[in-house]
Amino acid sequence: MCYNARDTRLSIESYAQCGCIILAMVSSTDIGEPDLFESLSRQVDHEKAAARDKEAEERFRTQARRAEKRLGELIGTNSSLPVTINSINLIGGTYTRRSFLDKVFDPLLSANRDRPYTLSEALHQVGTAATKLQRFEIFHEPISTFIGRPDPTNPTSTPSDIDIYINARERGRLMVKSGTDVGNVEGSAYANVKLRNLFGGAEALDLYTSMGTRTRSAYQAIFDTPILSDPDKRLSVDVLSSTTSKFWASHEEILKGGGIKYSWASPLGTRHKVGYTCVCRQITGLASNASPIVRGDAGDSVKSSISHEWVSDQRNNPFLPTKGYLLKTVSEIAGWGPLQGDVAFWKSEMETIGAISIPIPGIEGESGVSLSSSLRMGFLYPLPVSFNTMSKPSRINDRFQLGGPTDVRGFATSGLGPHNGQDAVGGDIYAAASTNLLFPFPRVSKDTPLRLQVFANAGRLLALKDSEGKGRSENSTEAQKDFYGSLAQLVDGIPSLSAGVGVVYAHPVARFELNFSLPLVVRRGEVGRKGLQFGVGISFM
Numbered sequence: 001m002c003y004n005a006r007d008t009r010l011s012i013e014s015y016a017q018c019g020c021i022i023l024a025m026v027s028s029t030d031i032g033e034p035d036l037f038e039s040l041s042r043q044v045d046h047e048k049a050a051a052r053d054k055e056a057e058e059r060f061r062t063q064a065r066r067a068e069k070r071l072g073e074l075i076g077t078n079s080s081l082p083v084t085i086n087s088i089n090l091i092g093g094t095y096t097r098r099s100f101l102d103k104v105f106d107p108l109l110s111a112n113r114d115r116p117y118t119l120s121e122a123l124h125q126v127g128t129a130a131t132k133l134q135r136f137e138i139f140h141e142p143i144s145t146f147i148g149r150p151d152p153t154n155p156t157s158t159p160s161d162i163d164i165y166i167n168a169r170e171r172g173r174l175m176v177k178s179g180t181d182v183g184n185v186e187g188s189a190y191a192n193v194k195l196r197n198l199f200g201g202a203e204a205l206d207l208y209t210s211m212g213t214r215t216r217s218a219y220q221a222i223f224d225t226p227i228l229s230d231p232d233k234r235l236s237v238d239v240l241s242s243t244t245s246k247f248w249a250s251h252e253e254i255l256k257g258g259g260i261k262y263s264w265a266s267p268l269g270t271r272h273k274v275g276y277t278c279v280c281r282q283i284t285g286l287a288s289n290a291s292p293i294v295r296g297d298a299g300d301s302v303k304s305s306i307s308h309e310w311v312s313d314q315r316n317n318p319f320l321p322t323k324g325y326l327l328k329t330v331s332e333i334a335g336w337g338p339l340q341g342d343v344a345f346w347k348s349e350m351e352t353i354g355a356i357s358i359p360i361p362g363i364e365g366e367s368g369v370s371l372s373s374s375l376r377m378g379f380l381y382p383l384p385v386s387f388n389t390m391s392k393p394s395r396i397n398d399r400f401q402l403g404g405p406t407d408v409r410g411f412a413t414s415g416l417g418p419h420n421g422q423d424a425v426g427g428d429i430y431a432a433a434s435t436n437l438l439f440p441f442p443r444v445s446k447d448t449p450l451r452l453q454v455f456a457n458a459g460r461l462l463a464l465k466d467s468e469g470k471g472r473s474e475n476s477t478e479a480q481k482d483f484y485g486s487l488a489q490l491v492d493g494i495p496s497l498s499a500g501v502g503v504v505y506a507h508p509v510a511r512f513e514l515n516f517s518l519p520l521v522v523r524r525g526e527v528g529r530k531g532l533q534f535g536v537g538i539s540f541m
Helices: 036-041 046-077 098-108 119-134 292-297 476-489
Strands: 010-015 020-025 082-091 144-148 161-167 174-183 186-196 204-212 215-227 230-246 251-265 271-284 299-313 324-334 345-357 370-382 429-439 450-462 496-506 511-521 531-537
Touching: 082 098, 082 119, 098 119, 119 144, 119 161, 370 476, 429 476, 450 476, 450 511
Parallel strands: 082 161
Antiparallel strands: 010 020, 144 161, 174 186, 186 204, 204 215, 215 230, 230 251, 251 271, 271 299, 299 324, 324 345, 345 370, 370 429, 429 450, 450 496, 496 511, 511 531
């Protein structure tokens, strides 16, 4: 294997005599360009020059189509032709280390196989390797691949040998970005510095800081690296420090800690992530009218936990899906047994989203009209910190919050569930659902990421009995009755409901919504929000 630092413009031509593909230089005369000195010696007629350029461009496109057709015919005719990959040459991998690339390309070499490739197999394997290289996000798109014949004067080459050339231009190793974010009742300014390909193995160091109206300050550093040159297996280590205003519960929360995570993809296309996190939390900055529950949870706590996340995402677009589904589960256990810390619980969430395209008579292909539905559920069950102690009620830091422009629309942020005075104190068990009908704007192309939507949302958030101030029974059977009794309340009576209409814009990095919402069912103590709501996020119901 060799990695040569070449940089030439290449095109693929057929070599019919031996049924292989070779590389040929493209000269300017092939597309009919005029002689430079001749063009300078006469007066330029702009209309004629434009027509000549258009004609030359059309000839170039015609030749390109013919070359592509010839290449397709050549591959189709010789798809079963036995070939051996003699060498792999990477053009442009200046900073990427050889040992990292070896793990990507070594499996392709014919010397490591029991039998020769067919031409179609070789092309498929080369394409797979190029796609894998692209997923490390250290090279510009696209990555081009070419096939050539070895030097015929080389006595070790055989008639079936081919050489692979991969043209991969590396991206800049340093990225600096700053800007402002507005949305979800928050405005902030941020700065982000990212170092790519830090040690030549697609490692990345991401440094992020922000200051805003809700997140007073946030500092985070994340080091991420692939394992064994596999983009589907990644290890990350992060540290963070943040101060956030929890205006819906009259306090601020300070977080300081870090964690380590390992993620991988299964053969079925699902993704897993396991991690350990240790965070010191502090509830401080209480408002003068803070509720008794918030005051009772004020002070310091330490959460030491392990978590697992499983995701199967088969949607055609994560922000504006017209078909497919998402299944996601997140589970966390904290403070139990050897994990230590002073909070202990089991916390689990499940989310599912499905979308279908609705056909419209007279419109070919997808109509742009789609129906999507989602369901989220979660529970938090307090555990004893040690085997000889009782479990403690959950803290406001760990409970679920529900309501706002990105989940149950038509309610204030954290407007659903238990309230103590004016404070939303969260709950231990919840369920929420949404149905959205989206359709294109009149006289606007269905291919634009802009939609009108009609939606209906429902949700219910409850606290376990011990979280309401009642002591948990020392009898484990009674404690389970508390949990199952709260679970049964989710379907006892009509949930909180809302409906509305709005505008959706699916930007490549986030989804934007501007909705007019109308609360239909609001329980005692909950806060509905009639009127316009603006939401920005990557996860919407």
